[in-house]
Amino acid sequence: MQCDVFLVGTGQTRFGELFDRSTRDVMEEAIGNAIENSGLTSLDIDMVVVANMLAEQTNNQAHLGSLASQMLPHHPPALRVEAACGSGAVALHTATALLESKRAETVLVVGVEKMTDASTEDVSTALMGAADSELDQPSGLTFPGIFGLIAQRYMHEYGLTREQLSLVSALHHRNGMRNPFAQFRIEVTPEAVSQSSPVADPLRLLDCSPISDGAAACILSTLHRSPLRLAASQIATDTLSIAQRATLTSFSASKEAMERALREAEIDRDEIKALETHDCFSIAALINLEDLGFAEPGEGIRLYEALYKGRATSLMINRSGGLKACGHPVAATGVKQLCDIGKQLISEKKQWGIAHNFGGACASCGIHLLENLDA
């Protein structure tokens, strides 16, 4: 980092099927909560970065930078960034660069998605925009299909069983029961996951994060301070088309972003005690643990087995409930992950936490490392 950047405020809406709320309603609520949480006023915000993927298609609303800016009395300069489901992390990265460039001292980042305004079919089609429209879409794949293929290959390579995989969603749901902002606050047993409706073999309904509405906001500042220091912000990119990948069971963008983030923060991986990772599908959580270096290839499930049995591990994983239990309003997720890591570091008195967010089949990845200076 070129200078100290602090996470001075966070806020979010509940994620879920918010049928009675519009895109601007949820943005306003998240922004208001973040400003209130920060103790600053609206006028302290120099710039706004909005993360959004789908509003053009679900709400015929582009130009969300201006829409967010309009909510603040002084209409600060604003822009929207997009990297599919990784939009949130990429927006945080853009905000970090704006702060380091000295073009702003305090930046509001808001991630928003209002998915339930469109039919499931339309949302599924729109989400496929995150994949390659010439190389992958014409095969008829949807994202459950892509991650179904990935899970098939992973099981073939590493011998992961259907019963083991079900522990991932079961743990995320158990964690989500404590999160007042989560879409689903219900206990789900591994058996229920295994027996839920098939979606894209071997993935079943309860392996998949849902269609959700919601917004989350972070305020980052070089001028105002808090105990939460952003120690690294890195993004990495892989081929958009999965047909051009060397492997389906590991995402190189995660590995690359993680290596650079650890170098930037100048810490070792094992100092990290809290992780929010991108479990758009259960199989992704296992691959992520391995790509981030928290488990050997094929061994990610060991951490879930331990955590589900209540055994102590040195790493908290998706304490929020992850995408599975919290819901996944796509561009809001990366921003909400950083909000959650901040809360976890404070409440658990831990020093280091990491938010790991990706887009598509990890064609874009963003990693943010947060330090609790009070720990």
Place this chain on the structure above:
Amino acid sequence: MQCDVFLVGTGQTRFGELFDRSTRDVMEEAIGNAIENSGLTSLDIDMVVVANMLAEQTNNQAHLGSLASQMLPHHPPALRVEAACGSGAVALHTATALLESKRAETVLVVGVEKMTDASTEDVSTALMGAADSELDQPSGLTFPGIFGLIAQRYMHEYGLTREQLSLVSALHHRNGMRNPFAQFRIEVTPEAVSQSSPVADPLRLLDCSPISDGAAACILSTLHRSPLRLAASQIATDTLSIAQRATLTSFSASKEAMERALREAEIDRDEIKALETHDCFSIAALINLEDLGFAEPGEGIRLYEALYKGRATSLMINRSGGLKACGHPVAATGVKQLCDIGKQLISEKKQWGIAHNFGGACASCGIHLLENLDA
């Protein structure tokens, strides 16, 4: 500027109805041209910023950062930014911040739009996403309608005549005849503009920039040098809804971005000799000249009257042909404007030029000031 940023390479496709080319085709061509023009190799590019507004709707392709990165052998980190028709300038601004933050030393910016793949009706609907979906869209307005209202009010306030307004498009078309990349390279008389089909009274067909395909790319660097130095990069934001504006005949975001750009570059307005301004509709060009301070309110037409009669003025305006003659593949326009200003400063041996790009009814505005160090 926190450090010297140079425009080291530019490239574009021809703008027009490129029915046989895809989004990736035009991106690849513009990127290839810019890299070739720079004398660098693909591997010199550290990051990619893509400007795009409509590909999700016209091509079901989001995630264009990854798509562009995929075209380079080393897949550098990439993101997409969007601020409607002002996406290009906002992408240049984002790239500038990434360079100033030292997160990159050489950034490729590519603006792309492929509009003719969709029906005119669908494109018009998608473009209305640049306006406020709750406050402006429900009135049934399209952008020709919004700028028709603006022209009505401008004529009422300042007494501009239909015949005078026609000089704007006539001059742009005359300029465009010399531009090999322009969509229309035909002479259009003021009489032809006045007599073209009514679109939104008082605006006629030849007051309106067309639906276009195309891409443009710039390479900005702090490591590699060129005679073209970026002296200022500023963005500003206004309310998305025109219903919330104090006036229809002036755009506050242009004024604000211009004031800050002049301060940043530490120059006087009258040192600027080349302007590319956002003439999405003819009336906008007049308002822009006034907001940028090159003419008093209501007097913008005087510059067009002088230029159309071939009289010498101290300012070249839309020598490329502007959006009217070049075409307006929306997110490509802001990037292409900077390409053109660079070429004009070199060929005319002028020191200072300015690219002025906006989105919607100037709800987002970006201004870039370029200095020719050899002049």
